[in-house]
Amino acid sequence: MSGPCSVCKKNVAKDFVKCKVCNLAVAHPGCAAKSKTQWACSSCRADSDSTKAGSNPPSNPSSEAGDLIADQLGNLAANMNARFDAAEESRMNNHADFERALEFLSSKYDELLKTIGEQNKTISELRKGMEAFTSKLKEKDSMINLLALRVNELEQSAHSLSIEIHGVPRAAERENLHEVLGQLAQQVGAPQPSLENVADAYRLPARTPRAVGQRPRGEPPIVIKFKDASVRLAWLAGRRRLQQQRPADVNREPVPSTSAAAVATPAPRPDGRMLPPIRIYERLTAYNKRLLYLTRGAATAKGYKFVWVKEGKIFVRRSEQLGALIRIRCEEDIRTKLDYTAAEVNA
Template sequence: MPASKCGGCKKYMTSIDAATCIKCNRIHHRACVSLPATGCIPTNWCCPECQKNQVRDNKAETPVRGMANSVLPREQLSKELVDTSPFNCTALDETTTFSPDLAAELRVFKEELRAEFRLMHKEFLEFLQLRTEVAQLKDALNNSGERMDVIEARVEALELKFEQKILPTNSDYVDNTIAELKCQLNERDQELLLNDIEITGIPESKEESTLHLVNVLAVKLGITLDERDVVHAERVGATHRNRVVALDGSIAADPAAQRPRSISVRLARRATRDALLRAARVRRGLSTDALDMPGPPHRVYVNERLTRTNRRLFYRARQAASLHGWKYVWTREGKILCRKDDRLKVEVIRHEDDVTKIFG
């Protein structure tokens, strides 16, 4: 075979290094067309140029063509992704149509919620007001306690000085000082009862509920009490019995003539106490038959609660006023007041010497 030129590098080559294309019959170096230097050349070998121009067989079973047929168009794929996506906002924007009955029930439920909310808001405001008043009452009690401690310290100091004979031997001075200190202590004790009332004349029974009796009396007076308005209600004092003389000369107790104990009621607010007292003054003739209580009718009285000293002083003032023809004797905020007639000024009674001075 004569020497021939390579179709790629255009150099001469021997027949051993030559590779002939079955399409174009051109000869190439083995190294130029990436064939091994030794060994047989495939019978269907084609040069790179002929392989480039060879028509491909695009059959349906080829992997690339099958995948292409299974892929959806871009517009349809985008539409399906949008419709099936859980983050599609247009599906959430659809307006659900309710039936008229369901809409009416929803409106009623909404109104009930509003009413409940208004009620809760009102109760919350009342609770805040009650808490503020309780805090004020607590501060007042603490201040009263502190002042009582100061007065007691002063009394003890005076007693100590009297025992050591530091004070003058004038007994009137000592008596007046002690009387004034006792009066101040009594006034401090009375301040602690400014939220209390005393109800007398209601028959007493073993199975009674004093709180229920207070609520019934308040309703008859036209005042509605909430369970938070009453701090406590109880009978106070020992049981009083009117004693009668039997036929054999012995002294026996008459159960029918038993005098009921008074009911002490402590209210949470001063305004509630004042309202009850005003209503009781309007209905002065209130009796037990108006309260639907069994037995003969008895007058029912609602008054301020006084200390033991003021109660005794008030009793003496009424006796003296009746004896000397004074028209008015009453109490206000724990103070004992009196006036002979409408033209004269009001006198204040603080201790027993005032009774002798005013009515004497």
């Protein structure tokens, strides 16, 4: 049997006491404040008190005190149960708020994961596009390099009948190149320049002077363009003949070049300084001149003894007895064939 507690009015489930009078009303043991005497509900006590009021029975202080204590304990239990219910309700509300907050964060996290996935896909597509662009760029760079080499070869072929003569001092403001070249032809043992074998002869413009404290630049070179290849070869062959007339140079560079032999003994200047020796070169393009400069530096660093130019082509060899001829066509050949790093080449 169960029902509402006559004291706190809450439901009574299992443990309870019955009213000793009506045997119907129930209460929690704590609310009834069960004592040695059986408990009576408030209705039965009221009826009993009204019945006995006419006879004015003597009061029982002990019974009244017990009833007062029982009422106070019942009120205290009801108050505690109310507070417990409020706390439980607050806890349930807090738990619901926490679940709602967790659901909100979970939805935001899912959105963030979706956004990151889309961004990763976009980055992957951009990376693929960049790789394709880089591949095409390398192809175009390779094509440009091939075209640049082809243009350089065509330009070099235009110099196939030309030579450059360095170190010839300028005798006067208006020099007579025909006379100067005639004297040099005698020293070289080559045919005298004339209208029959020379197409053009001129001195290149003077270069910008060096800064103060640096070694002054020499005289600009003289360019001779021949009509006959045999005459050009005679001038180039004469370098070896006159090289023997040049005294030993203790300050000679460690990498010699057979394309730049001295053709005259250095002579003193009016101020007492020695003039540089006269040198004859095959005429090279600007690209080949830079390539020859880089090749000499790399050959010196890597222990190659010979670097020379023949018919506009640059060759390297480790020594007279060791190593095959190495043809240098571009800067990439310096890196690969001479094992010289890009940083060293560009230095």
